[in-house]
Amino acid sequence: MSNQYRHEPVLLEETVNLLVTDNDGLYVDATVGMGGHSAKILSKLGRQGKLIGFDWDPEMVNISKNNLSSYGDKVKIIGTNFSNMEEIFKREGIFNISGILFDLGVSSLHFDKPQRGFSFKHEGPLDMRINPANPLTAHTIINKWPYEQIEHLIRICGERFSHKIAKAICERREKKEFETTTELRNVIEEVLPKTNRKSNPATKTFLALRVAVNYEFENLTKGIQKGGQFLAPGGRMAIITFHSLEDRIVKETFQFMSRMGGWKLITKKPVIPAETEINSNNRSRSAKLRVIEKVK
Ligand SMILES: C[S@@+](CC[C@H](N)C(=O)[O-])C[C@H]1O[C@@H](n2cnc3c(N)ncnc32)[C@H](O)[C@@H]1O
Structure with missing residues (x-):
């Protein structure tokens, strides 16, 4: 398999x-x-x-x-x-x-298997753990970390629009917790239009989450x-x-x-x-x- x-x-x-x-x-x-x-x-x-x-x-x-x-x-x-x-x-x-x-x-x-939750190209749970025994998941970061911590994480991983993205994440989770990679991608795409970008606007946020989840x-x-x-x-x-x-x-x-x-x-x-x-x-x-x- x-x-x-x-x-x-x-x-x-x-x-x-x-x-x-x-x-x-x-x-x-x-x-x-x-x-x-x-x-x-x-x-x-x-x-x-x-x-x-x-x-x-x-x-x-x-x-x-x-x-x-x-x-x-x-x-x-x-x-x-x-x-x-x-x-x-x-x-x-x-x-x-x-x-x-x-x-x-x-x-x-890891990227190709949707259930591992590493990629915004596939719908999967917000997981991103290299080792599934690791207690920290992307789901915890996105739904539980304070705005400042999320903004800082995304910023140090090179995202210029970290404020916009962190704000949109925190507003959306007030209404409903994030469950999937697609939900997160959609929220990022809503605040960062794709025009003139070489890569998907969710790229750096997904990288930042992976880096943090796996230390x-x-x-x-x-x-x-x-x-x-x-x-x-x-x-x-x-x-x-x-x-x-x-x-x-x-x-x-x-x-x-x-x-x-x-x-x-x-x-x-x-x-x-x-x-x-x-x-x-x-x-x-x-x-x-x-x-x-x-x-x-
Ligand atoms: C880029 S892949 C390596 C591919 C490999 N060179 C090959 O030819 O198949 C990175 C691998 O490192 C593992 N990995 C990432 N962080 C690790 C860590 N801190 N300790 C041990 N393995 C780790 C991942 O699970 C993944 O399988």
């Missing part, structure tokens, strides 16, 4: 070529998803090489286990938030990792810090981002690390997809890859 959904791995060749420097090393895919990047990494590894994959979504854990089963005991998939990797590494006796990959955000499955910035900051501690000298960290706020965190953190010493920037500028990739996978259009190496 899961296989009806596909996810095209972004910047696949570029990422794996920059990440894998030791064919017999231990690699961590912190966001294994459907296993596209992991399969490519595994295909490059020699006899000693191994990969550990994390995903916070139990559904993705099952899919990746299935998709990577032909690699046998060269691969181990663990269902966890990557911000908990320190505990996992200690439990598994892991250190001296050769490379760690973060391919951030959510998978195409995405907090997880990223923790992930970089923890992952860095467990890298072997010469080991690399590769991060693929899909929006400017996330990219800014990675860019500034990597610059800070290289200034402090002990780290070397491998990508002075982010690697972006070639036109051919963007033409065949529209989702890749905003991807940026940055790589840093622990100095030997």
Whole structure:
């Protein structure tokens, strides 16, 4: 059933070529998803090489286990938030990792499956949880958070009309609670006419909700810090981002690390997809890859 959904791995060749420097090393895919990047990494590894994959979504854990089963005991998939990797590494006796990959955000499955509530393109519940055990949902934010908090959240995620949108949300919920993605989209479209816009007026609000529901910035900051501690000298960290706020965190953190010493920037500028990739996978259009190496 899961296989009806596909996810095209972004910047696949570029990422794996920059990440894998030791064919017999231990690699961590912190966001294994459907296993596209992991399969490519595994295909490059020699006899000693191994990969550990994390995903916070139990559904993705099952899919990746299935998709990577032909690699046998060269691969181990663990269902966890990557911000908990320190505990996992200690439990598994892991250190001296050769490379760690973060391919951030959510998978195409999350957007394409209406019942997960990530997309304004499909009618679904206002959910947006990567892990369904997470207590916070988009429904809670939209129906319960005060105006100021909603306005601030949408604004920091780049929405110029955050006041208008937050006001419209708060007025509408006085009459009736929001239940679905379509209801939210309709309210946003009513206050922000679509004219002259490249993307749907609900795009940034939906992104902001997803980021908040899943603590995405907090997880990223923790992930970089923890992952860095467990890298072997010469080991690399590769991060693929899909929006400017996330990219800014990675860019500034990597610059800070290289200034402090002990780290070397491998990508002075982010690697972006070639036109051919963007033409065949529209989702890749905003991807940026940055790589840093622990100095030997
Ligand atoms: C862009 S997809 C990765 C796709 C993957 N590279 C592939 O080729 O299939 C991001 C994945 O990261 C997972 N994820 C997001 N935040 C996470 C977190 N904090 N910890 C672990 N997994 C996370 C999502 O569930 C999703 O499956």
